[in-house]
Amino acid sequence: MHPLVTRIRVPGFFAGEDNARTVQDIAFNAMDEFFQLIDNQLAEQQWWYQDQWSAMDAYLYWCFWRVQGAGYPVEKFPHYCAHAQRMEQRPAVKRAIARDEEAIKILESEGLLFIPKRIIR
Known part of the structure; x- marks a missing residue:
């Protein structure tokens, strides 16, 4: 997913500003397949490995947070959104977000x- 995240986040870097929208549109479409797979996996369980939190x-x-900030429509994936909300309640994530905001x-x-540069849709 990482290559798609960068194409969603900074599409102009890959094809220039004139073609950024095209790059981002292609990445959005490609990311849908991954987000749907993740959403399906999280439909019946709290974490990727069921009840066991992991580095995954x-x-x-991280992928969710990066693409959400670039306008990717994460709301289409409610179980993945719920996962992100659970992550944001974890003390370590709260500390990381606070450090990021300070930086x-x-x-x-x-x-x-x-x-x-954000692409207007």
Whole structure:
């Protein structure tokens, strides 16, 4: 999924700004298959490996978080959305998000924050 995440998040990097929308559209369509597989897996269980949290759940959350922030329609996958909400309740994830928010403030104050150009749909 990682290659698709980057094509959703920074599509202009791969084909220039003139073709960014096309790259992102292709990545959105390709990501649907993966998100549906994940949504199906999480329909009957709390974590990827049933009741056992694993590093796979962390990776799934990272993918979810990255594409959600780029406009990918995560709401089409309610079980994956519920998984993300469970992840956000974990103390370690709360700490990581807080650190990320602090780093963003620092980068912003130093004029170094990179914000990918968002494609308007």
